Amino acid sequence: MTPDPFDLSADDLWGPDNFPFGVASAEGQDAHVVTRLGDHVIDLAALATLDGYPKWARAWSNQSLNPFIAQGRSSWASAREWLQQLIGDDARRDEVRSAMRPLDEVTLHLPVEIADYVDFYASEQHATNVGRIFRPDGDALTPNWKHLPIGYHGRAGTVVVSGTDIVRPVGQRKTSKDAQPVFGPSVRLDIEAEVGFVIGGQTELGSRVSVDEAADHLFGVALFNDWSARDIQAWEYVPLGPFLGKSFASSLSPWVTPMAALEAAKTPLPAQDPQPLDYLLGKELFGLDLELIVRINDTVVSRPPYKEMYWSPAQMLAHLTVNGASLRDGDLFASGTVSGDEPGQRGSLLELAWSGQDPITLDDGSQRSFLEDGDVVTITATAPSAGGGRIALGEVSGTILPSR
Structure with missing residues (x-):
């Protein structure tokens, strides 16, 4: 007998409080x-x-x-x-x-025809960890970090739907031990567990969206993995930032959870000190209580908590448009890597294995500093629902294939 599709348990994560x-x-x-x-x-x-x-x-x-x-x-x-x-x-x-x-x-399929894509860097914990890794003798956070949501303009055409295989990228890399740069497959391929925000409501070039107008443009949320070739990125990013180390592929969940389904997940932001400039202030500042889980080959390696993110989605959107940059239906911006205070809450292998100094161990006994060919990475998440239970966000997954 075929089960009745309406016969759901009270705690089903895809019940009528969800409807992605x-x-x-x-x-x-x-x-x-x-x-x-x-x-x-x-x-x-x-x-x-x-x-x-x-x-x-x-x-x-x-x-x-x-x-x-x-x-x-x-x-x-x-x-x-x-x-x-x-x-x-x-x-x-x-x-x-x-x-x-x-x-x-x-x-x-990919749920949205991506118009433009911007990636932010909104987790204080992630930014601090990366700063400590790359600048051990300097300040972990750059002087601008707590004054504005830092981001870069990414490549919309290489955003792919969950389940798409990820070919290991090739490019230039140079370590302190290399006299000259070398060319070849990335050997430091990484995960970035992120949350993506899908945008609607076109705006005119030269206009801007305030924090309190952001709700008119925030359509929904989808889990996101901004795959990163750390060795390519490290050699290229000065002075203009990420390029080939990021642009080869980013994975998006096939399910977009409407912002209306996440009302019960809204939570206050962490204290922002110093107070941001006026254009980043408003009544509609909020975080989201999303509990992410990152798996490599079925081993849970991290549980990043989105509610600890420093910058609100509304602030990211306000900053994205403050210079007059226009919005288009289908724009996508991502939060940047989600990381928490605890070691087991870090959303990238760069942090989890501390740039290779402390490899993590999977359930089969193998160790990882960065991703190997054949690895399957899956990110899932849940959020509080209006009915008092929880709802799921659609997972995002990808398998690493050898370079071509």
């Missing part, structure tokens, strides 16, 4: 926008057509979330309210079942 957005296709079917309930996906365009919402039906018939994201915050909120009411109506369950399909019968 993704893009999926089945055999013989074009990709289209879906949501998830338990272990089933729901064809949103089919339900919207059935219920007489052509605007949503047209947007959800596309192969990315961009047309729906472009409809703006009021549409996002109305659609979520409609969906929760519809799926909560016992009398209409047969209608909903007609639009459902088991998750294992579909292929999940």
